[in-house]
Amino acid sequence: MSEGEEWVIINFDELVAKQKGLPMQVPVPKAQFEKLAESGLPTKQARQWCSDFLNNSEVGKNSAWRKKNRNDVVAMESFIDAGPLWDKAQKAFAENDFEKAISTLKRITVTFEGDHAAKLNLASAYANTGQFENAQKIFKTIAATFKGDPEFHIAVGHVHLRLQNKDAAADEFINALEAKPDHQGAMDALVQLGHLAKIYENPRDAASLIYVRADSVLAYLVGEWDKEERSVDFFLEQLAYHERERRYEVAFEAALRAKKAAGDDFNERAELALISNLRAMGKKEAALGAALELAGKKPANAGVLVELARTQGENGNSAEAESLIDKALEVDPGDLSALMLKFWPEDPNDIQKLGDALPALQAFAAAHAAVPGASRTLARAYLALNRIDDSLELFEKTVKGNPGDDDLRSEWWGELAKQQKYEEILKDAATLGDMKERTWQLRWNEAEAYLGLGKSVEARACFSAINFDESLHVDLRRRAKRAVTSVDEKIAGVGQP
Numbered sequence: 154m155s156e157g158e159e160w161v162i163i164n165f166d167e168l169v170a171k172q173k174g175l176p177m178q179v180p181v182p183k184a185q186f187e188k189l190a191e192s193g194l195p196t197k198q199a200r201q202w203c204s205d206f207l208n209n210s211e212v213g214k215n216s217a218w219r220k221k222n223r224n225d226v227v228a229m230e231s232f233i234d235a236g237p238l239w240d241k242a243q244k245a246f247a248e249n250d251f252e253k254a255i256s257t258l259k260r261i262t263v264t265f266e267g268d269h270a271a272k273l274n275l276a277s278a279y280a281n282t283g284q285f286e287n288a289q290k291i292f293k294t295i296a297a298t299f300k301g302d303p304e305f306h307i308a309v310g311h312v313h314l315r316l317q318n319k320d321a322a323a324d325e326f327i328n329a330l331e332a333k334p335d336h337q338g339a340m341d342a343l344v345q346l347g348h349l350a351k352i353y354e355n356p357r358d359a360a361s362l363i364y365v366r367a368d369s370v371l372a373y374l375v376g377e378w379d380k381e382e383r384s385v386d387f388f389l390e391q392l393a394y395h396e397r398e399r400r401y402e403v404a405f406e407a408a409l410r411a412k413k414a415a416g417d418d419f420n421e422r423a424e425l426a427l428i429s430n431l432r433a434m435g436k437k438e439a440a441l442g443a444a445l446e447l448a449g450k451k452p453a454n455a456g457v458l459v460e461l462a463r464t465q466g467e468n469g470n471s472a473e474a475e476s477l478i479d480k481a482l483e484v485d486p487g488d489l490s491a492l493m494l495k496f497w498p499e500d501p502n503d504i505q506k507l508g509d510a511l512p513a514l515q516a517f518a519a520a521h522a523a524v525p526g527a528s529r530t531l532a533r534a535y536l537a538l539n540r541i542d543d544s545l546e547l548f549e550k551t552v553k554g555n556p557g558d559d560d561l562r563s564e565w566w567g568e569l570a571k572q573q574k575y576e577e578i579l580k581d582a583a584t585l586g587d588m589k590e591r592t593w594q595l596r597w598n599e600a601e602a603y604l605g606l607g608k609s610v611e612a613r614a615c616f617s618a619i620n621f622d623e624s625l626h627v628d629l630r631r632r633a634k635r636a637v638t639s640v641d642e643k644i645a646g647v648g649q650p
Contacts, residue, residue, distance in 0.1 A: 159183040160206055160213075163194075171298045174235075174270035175199060176228035180206035180213070200236045203229040231265035238264065242274065251282045269298045277308060285315045303329040303336050310342060323348055340364045356394040359627040371403050378410065385414040385423075392426055394626070405430040421456055428460045432467060440464045455485035462494065486517070487526025496530065507537055525555045529564070541572060552581075563594035570601055578602040589618065593625055597633075604640065613640040 160180045170177045179199050181189065207213040207229060219226050238261045245254035258275040261268055276291035292309045299305035310325030323346050329339035343349040343364075350370045354361040354377065365373045374391075388411035395403040408430060411423035424447055431440035444461040451457045462477035474494075481491040496514040498506035511534055518531040528551040535544035548565035555561055566578045582599050585591060600615030619625065619633035 158205075158210060160210055161186045163189075168298060171267055171269040171295075172302075174232075174265070174268035176203065176225065176232050176267075178222075178225045178228070179203060180210070180229075196239075197236070200233055204233050207233075228265075228267065232268075235261045235265040235268060235271070239271075242271075246274075246278075251278045254278045255282070269295045273299065273305070273308075276312075280308070280312055280315075285312050288312050289316065301328075301332050303333040303339065306332065307336070307338050307342070310339075314342075314346075319346060322346065350400075352398075353394070353627055356390060356626045357623060359631070362627075370400060371406060374403060375406060383410065383414065385411050385420060388414060389420075389422055392423070396426070396430070399433075401430045401433040405434065419451070421454070424451075425456050425460050428464060432464060437464070437468050441468055453484055455481040455488045455491060458484065459488060459490045459494065462491075482517075485526075486521045487524040489526050489530065492517075492526060492530040496534070501537070504538065507534060510534075511538065523554075525551050525558060525561060529561060536568065545569065545572070545574075559592040559595050563592060563598055566595065566598040566602070570598060570605065573605060575602040575605040579606075588615075593619055593622070593629065600636070609640050609644050613637055613644070616640065 159182070161183050163179045163181055165173075165175055165177050165179065167177060169175075174196065175194075179194070180202055181194075182202065182205075207226065212218055238257055242254050242257040242261065245251070245257060255275060255278045258271050258278060261271040262275065265271070272291055272295050276288045276295075279285070279288035279291065289309075289312050292305075292312065296309075306325045306329035310322045310329070313319070313322035313325060323343065326339045326342045326346070326348075329336050330343075333339070340349055341351070344351045347367055349364045350367045351362065351364055352370060352374075353359075354363060354374075378388075378391075388407045392404050392407040392411060395401075395407060404426060408423045408426035411420060412427065415423065428440050428444045428447065431437075431443060441464045444457075444464040447457050448461045458477050458481035462474040462481065465471075465477065466474035478491050478495050481488055482495060485491070492514075496510050496517070498510065500506075514531055514534055518527040521527040528547055532544045532547040532551065535541075535547065545565070545568060548561075548568060552558070552562050552565050562581075566581070569575075569578050578598060579602050582588065582595075582602070585595075588596050588599060596615060596619055600612050600619070603609075603612035603615060616633045616636040620630050620637060622630065
């Protein structure tokens with residue numbers, strides 16, 4: 154650049170200069186000045202201009218000017234000297250050599266103390282290597298510089314989390330949200346800390362995701378539900394969703410509303426959920442009262458008797474609970490819940506007790522050979538006792554006798570998959586016709602069978618169909634999308650189209 158080049162000195166606010174790792178004054182060739190509005194000021198270009206200005210321009214080489222602006226000259230020279238070190242640090246980061254990056258960044262902070270961008274990177278490098286206390290110390294020194302930067306607050310918050318400073322972490326995540334109200338990382342972190350709850354207003358619609366204060370979820374949803382008339386199916390879907398998320402108070406309210414929406418019709422799912430969610434909330438006496446009242450109205454309903462038995466059991470009335478289970482099995486000898494309570498030990502991993510109960514379960518299944526629930530429970534017991542062949546044979550026999558029970562078939566296919574009997578799954582799937590009409594569990598089993606046999610293209614098609622099925626819960630569809638991505642990576646890895 155010629156000595157006659159005209160220069161414009163840009164003055165930066167001290168805070169901005171520290172954030173960018175720039176001197177407070179940066180010379181720019183006058184011919185380039187107007188272009189900065191569009192292109193911005195890349196750090197590398199700023200270093201080159203500082204060097205050209207100090208070494209080649211008449212003003213920069215003038216001893217009187219340099220003496221008068223000594224602090225600015227020193228800042229520019231330090232900024233220039235830090236350039237090669239920045240290149241070295243960036244290369245170290247690219248190679249995931251954090252120790253080398255740390256040592257280089259330390260030199261930058263000594264060479265150019267005002268480079269808070271280097272300090273920020275140094276703190277991040279410390280965090281990446283598990284040196285959280287060192288990271289925290291650096292973050293404190295630059296907190297005033299980066300106050301209001303959401304990404305800075307997120308980084309500091311995660312260091313606090315690793316140091317078990319949960320309150321301090323929450324404060325940082327809240328600071329991030331104040332700076333950027335829709336910051337996904339901050340909201341997810343506050344969910345992790347229990348301050349926010351992540352909910353889907355419509356469990357089948359990803360766009361319905363919202364974040365609500367954890368102590369206000371029920372109040373918020375009730376307010377939304379009351380805005381318009383809702384159907385029984387709507388509340389049953391809400392009930393199932395919030396039960397899975399263990400939001401029992403919300404599930405209880407949804408069950409109440411489903412019962413009300415059903416009117417005079419008995420809705421077993423809603424009625425039983427009222428009792429089970431009262432128990433889950435620790436309201437055992439209220440649950441027992443509700444169960445006794447319902448049993449008085451529906452004394453011959455197996456599901457009602459099972460819920461009453463569970464409630465009596467949790468209230469310490471073991472003998473009454475056992476009697477109620479026997480009554481439930483008289484009403485419906487295939488009720489899976491009753492069968493598990495009757496024949497399975499309280500600790501499902503207690504193989505000794507399960508083995509002791511096996512003869513009674515075998516006798517019950519033999520006496521109710523046409524009842525799929527009894528055979529299914531026996532097949533489960535065989536599995537637990539490592540009698541794999543007996544279990545799979547019984548599962549297959551039971552499925553053949555009940556070809557329309559997708560839930561039963563899905564459990565059988567799942568056990569076949571565990572034994573890597575993928576061919577048998579696909580052979581049975583070929584007898585079912587259009588799989589789009591079957592449950593998502595069966596379709597998932599089919600996809601995994603293809604994957605197990607190395608048939609990536611077929612597996613991808615199955616997972617994609619689940620991903621695009623808008624009738625399914627959004628989390629399940631996302632899981633299917635991740636499976637598609639995983640299959641694509643495998644296909645690319647072996648060079649397939």
